[in-house]
Amino acid sequence: MRKVALAGFLVIAISLFAQTNAPLKLTVTDAEALALKNNPQISVARLNALASHQVTRETRSALLPTATISLTGVDAEEGSRIGAGGLNNPVIYDRAAAGTSVSQLITDFGRTTNLVASSRFHEKAQNENAIATAQQIGIAVDESFYNALQSFALLRVADETVSERQIVVDRVQALTSAKLKSDLDLSFAKVDLSQAKLLQLEAQNNYSVSLASLAAILGFPTTQNFELVDEPTPEQAPPADVNTLIQEAMQKRPDLSALEYNLESAQKFHAAERDLSRPTVSALGVVGSVPLQTGHLESWYGAVGVNVNIPVFNGFLFSARAHEADLAAQAADQRRRDLTNAISRDVRTAWLDLNRTYQRLDVTRQLLAQANMALDLAQTRYNLGLGTIVEFTQAELQRTQAEISNTSAKYQYQLSLQRLRYEMGEH
Numbered sequence: 001m002r003k004v005a006l007a008g009f010l011v012i013a014i015s016l017f018a019q020t021n022a023p024l025k026l027t028v029t030d031a032e033a034l035a036l037k038n039n040p041q042i043s044v045a046r047l048n049a050l051a052s053h054q055v056t057r058e059t060r061s062a063l064l065p066t067a068t069i070s071l072t073g074v075d076a077e078e079g080s081r082i083g084a085g086g087l088n089n090p091v092i093y094d095r096a097a098a099g100t101s102v103s104q105l106i107t108d109f110g111r112t113t114n115l116v117a118s119s120r121f122h123e124k125a126q127n128e129n130a131i132a133t134a135q136q137i138g139i140a141v142d143e144s145f146y147n148a149l150q151s152f153a154l155l156r157v158a159d160e161t162v163s164e165r166q167i168v169v170d171r172v173q174a175l176t177s178a179k180l181k182s183d184l185d186l187s188f189a190k191v192d193l194s195q196a197k198l199l200q201l202e203a204q205n206n207y208s209v210s211l212a213s214l215a216a217i218l219g220f221p222t223t224q225n226f227e228l229v230d231e232p233t234p235e236q237a238p239p240a241d242v243n244t245l246i247q248e249a250m251q252k253r254p255d256l257s258a259l260e261y262n263l264e265s266a267q268k269f270h271a272a273e274r275d276l277s278r279p280t281v282s283a284l285g286v287v288g289s290v291p292l293q294t295g296h297l298e299s300w301y302g303a304v305g306v307n308v309n310i311p312v313f314n315g316f317l318f319s320a321r322a323h324e325a326d327l328a329a330q331a332a333d334q335r336r337r338d339l340t341n342a343i344s345r346d347v348r349t350a351w352l353d354l355n356r357t358y359q360r361l362d363v364t365r366q367l368l369a370q371a372n373m374a375l376d377l378a379q380t381r382y383n384l385g386l387g388t389i390v391e392f393t394q395a396e397l398q399r400t401q402a403e404i405s406n407t408s409a410k411y412q413y414q415l416s417l418q419r420l421r422y423e424m425g426e427h
Contacts, residue, residue: 022225023225023226024224024227025226025229026145026226026227026228028142028145031214032138032141034218035137035141035217035218035219036137036138037219038218038219039217039218040219041137044133045134046130048130049123049126049130051126052122052125053123056116056122058119059112059115059116059119062112063105063113065102066102067100067102068100070098070101070288071097072095072096072097073096073097080092093293093294093296093297095292095293095297096290096293097288097292097293097301098289099286099287099288099289099301100286100287100288101284101285101286102286103283103284103285104283104284105280105281106282106283107281108275108278108281109275109278109279110272110275111272111276111278112272114268114271114272114275115269117268118265118269121262121264121265121268122261125258125259125262125265126258128254128255128257128261129254131254132254132255135422135427137217138427139427140217141217142415142422142427143415144210144213144214144217145214145228146411146415147210147213147214147411147415148210148211148213148226149228149411150407150408150410150411150412151206151207151209152207153407153410154203154207154407155204155206157400157404158196158200158202158203159200161196161200161400161403162199162200164396165189165192165196165396168189168192168193168396169189172186172189172389173186181389185389188389188390189389189393192393192396192397195397196400208223237358238355238420239351242351245351245420248424249423249424250343251425252425253343255339256339256340256343259332259336260336262332263332263333265332266325266328266332267329269325269328269329270328270329273318273321273324273325276311276321277311277318277319278311279311280308280309281306283305283306283307284304284305284306284307286301286302286303286304287300287303288300288301289301343423346423347420347423350416350419350420353416354413354419356416357412357413357415358413358416360409360412360413361409361413363409364406364408365406367406368399368402368403368405370402371401372399372402374395374398374399375395378391378394378396
């Protein structure tokens, strides 16, 4: 019974271990969704957007009334007055009082309104930056995903090459032992096998590195056991007119929209800083009760007033601030122009690269077909004794290179397609 129980426990443990280490199947769409959920940069961008909304509320609070409740108790020396520290000289009375004061900005001739508008545009810019960050993470996921797929495909090519060349070595070894082939033939075959093993080691390392990069961009601290699902992508010729793509990109790119909102924010802030030299008109009202006092005061108090502050001179502070804000707005405009030029360049470059990878698909397929045909002919000639081992191994090498080129072309096309979508703001 103990042996049966132990065997059952081992079966359950092995089953749980297999479930725990089961590979996680991922399509490129699944990988993008997982990155949007887990990647810390996405959270940072969203939190910045939420924080900018609170800044807008903070700025808008200057347009709303301010109310405070005050509680005051004073025990004063009889007949004492405040004698230093100010131009006024009030009498101090023993008292306990409570009251409320309310203040309201009437007008500052547009300064606060411009500050609120500046904050709102900055908030919109942060929202666009959050979208741009999500798109940047998305294209980074695509690059890592397709690089991993390409590395895995190249690893399979390397494994098949090692297997095929091992068969050739075994065959030549047998023929050499039978004195039907020379030791030179065997040496060439073993050299080809060693080269294939080096290719296999390189492919294995590249695949491991690509999985580590994919895990990091998906928000995992360690390498995960992924099973990448290669979804077929229809091969479509790129659009003929790149200028139309550039115009669409100018309308859709969130990072460009963010810089445009930043420019409007800077312009509104410049207007607000320029309005510092204008008067400020505000109203103040107070009311309260003095239940405990010496008899010199009324039992309640209340007053309303209007205050007008007119700036006269402050050492050119306001003019310097306005000029600083104007220069910052000009810098924001230049950053927007620079990004516009960069978008035009990047869309055109991505379009050219997509054309190149699309045309490369047919060329590499033809190359592989020709390399397979050449290898078959070379192998037949070698088996019949009409060709040399050099001719045969050269054909093997060319076929391997053709397989690598054909495999790379497929994933480079898919990646170029995603890159163009990203540059157009459609990712």
